Amino acid sequence: MMNIAVIFAGGVGSRMHSKERPKQFLEMYNKPIIIHTLEHFQNHPKIDAIVVVCIESWIPYLNELLYKFRIEKVKKIVPGGETGQLSIYHGLKAAKEVANEEKAVVLIHDGVRPLITEKLITNNIESVMHYGSAITTAKVKETILVVNEEDSSIDYVPSRNNSRVAKAPQSFWLNDILSTHEKALEKGEHNWIDSCTMMQEYGFKMHLIDGPSQNIKITTPEDLEMAEFMLNAGNPGLHSSFPHVPLRSAFCKFPLLRGISLPSHRSDLLNNAFSFPRSFHREDPFHS
Numbered sequence: 327m328m329n330i331a332v333i334f335a336g337g338v339g340s341r342m343h344s345k346e347r348p349k350q351f352l353e354m355y356n357k358p359i360i361i362h363t364l365e366h367f368q369n370h371p372k373i374d375a376i377v378v379v380c381i382e383s384w385i386p387y388l389n390e391l392l393y394k395f396r397i398e399k400v401k402k403i404v405p406g407g408e409t410g411q412l413s414i415y416h417g418l419k420a421a422k423e424v425a426n427e428e429k430a431v432v433l434i435h436d437g438v439r440p441l442i443t444e445k446l447i448t449n450n451i452e453s454v455m456h457y458g459s460a461i462t463t464a465k466v467k468e469t470i471l472v473v474n475e476e477d478s479s480i481d482y483v484p485s486r487n488n489s490r491v492a493k494a495p496q497s498f499w500l501n502d503i504l505s506t507h508e509k510a511l512e513k514g515e516h517n518w519i520d521s522c523t524m525m526q527e528y529g530f531k532m533h534l535i536d537g538p539s540q541n542i543k544i545t546t547p548e549d550l551e552m553a554e555f556m557l558n559a560g561n562p563g564l565h566s567s568f569p570h571v572p573l574r575s576a577f578c579k580f581p582l583l584r585g586i587s588l589p590s591h592r593s594d595l596l597n598n599a600f601s602f603p604r605s606f607h608r609e610d611p612f613h614s
Contacts, residue, residue: 328374328430329451330500331367332417335360335380335388335437336406348381349544350437354554359544360388361395362440362557367433368397370447375424376400378437379417411518415507421500430500431455434521438544439494441556442537449535450497457533460497461522463490464539490534493541496521502530 335350350360360378367373376397380388382405392400402420406413414434421432431454433447446462453460466489472481503521506528510518518524522532540556542549 328425328428329372329433330421330424330430331373331376331433331435331495332414332421333360333363333367333376333378333435333437334406334410334413334417335378336410336413348384349550351384351387352544352550354440354550354557357395358391359440359550359553360437361391361397363435363437363442364392364397364400365395366440366442366444366447367435368399370444372448372451373399373433375421377417377420377424378403379406379413379420380404381406409516410520411507411510411516411524414521415504415511418500418504418507422504425500431497432500432503433460433495433497434503435495436543439541440544441540441542441553442495446535446537446541447495450495453533453535454497454499457531458499458502459522459525459530459533460495461532461534462493462495462537462541463534464493464537464541466491467539492520492522493537493543498525498530506530 335348350363351358353359354362364376364378367376376399378388378400380403385403385405388403391397401424404416404420407416417434418432421430431451433450435442450460450462466486469486470484470489472484473479474481498521503525506525509528510516510524518527526532542553542556544550544553
């Protein structure tokens with residue numbers, strides 16, 4: 327049996343306002359976001375192979391990065407499709423070629439979610455083994471409103487107790503998710519928003535697992551700054567040259583950080599100094 331990661335790195339980064347390069351190739355601490363993500367799967371002992379879905383014109387550059395950073399588990403890089411669903415389908419077909427006739431678990435993950443953990447990858451694999459699927463989620467920490475867009479009114483307010491935010495990885499038996507994609511395409515369906523929505527609609531029961539709250543998707547400049555913040559929280563001394571700001575002050579003055587869980591072994595950060603990326607200096611709320 328094999329465990330194969332399919333990493334989606336096909337976005338162009340329009341919300342990131344990065345004209346020179348797609349968001350997955352922007353750097354955090356001298357390393358592209360996509361490499362931070364791939365290293366988690368490269369270093370995980372239960373991951374046998376990686377497939378990357380990439381913008382076709384950026385595949386040569388990605389190959390250079392894989393060589394530079396010694397990402398050796400990537401077995402195939404395939405171009406994306408016209409929609410996210412089609413891009414994932416391309417990745418799944420490539421994963422099937424890698425697995426050949428061997429039974430496989432596939433972990434579908436966003437290339438711009440670099441703040442995952444070894445435990446989360448392990449939990450995804452074990453959940454598929456026991457339940458047939460694994461949908462990484464996070465508990466809702468703010469009130470969710472279901473709205474009527476026609477008149478900007480509230481239809482209803484679901485309870486936070488039974489609401490979750492779907493994240494990634496989303497993991498399945500490879501044959502199950504691939505055959506479901508093929509059924510959807512036969513019906514002319516090309517725009518499913520994510521794998522768990524599609525699988526649920528086609529009759530599969532989705533099993534939820536809890537993921538870390540810092541497992542954010544980097545789609546905006548603010549996301550990138552927050553990811554740099556949290557990456558350094560888990561890797562003290564990553565950039566010792568950065569200016570230091572007390573973390574208690576950071577949580578008070580940067581509300582987006584509230585509710586983010588720091589690594590348990592870094593609780594000392596609450597009382598000690600913390601390093602911030604230089605990008606905070608331009609509009610630094612901590613020195614206002």
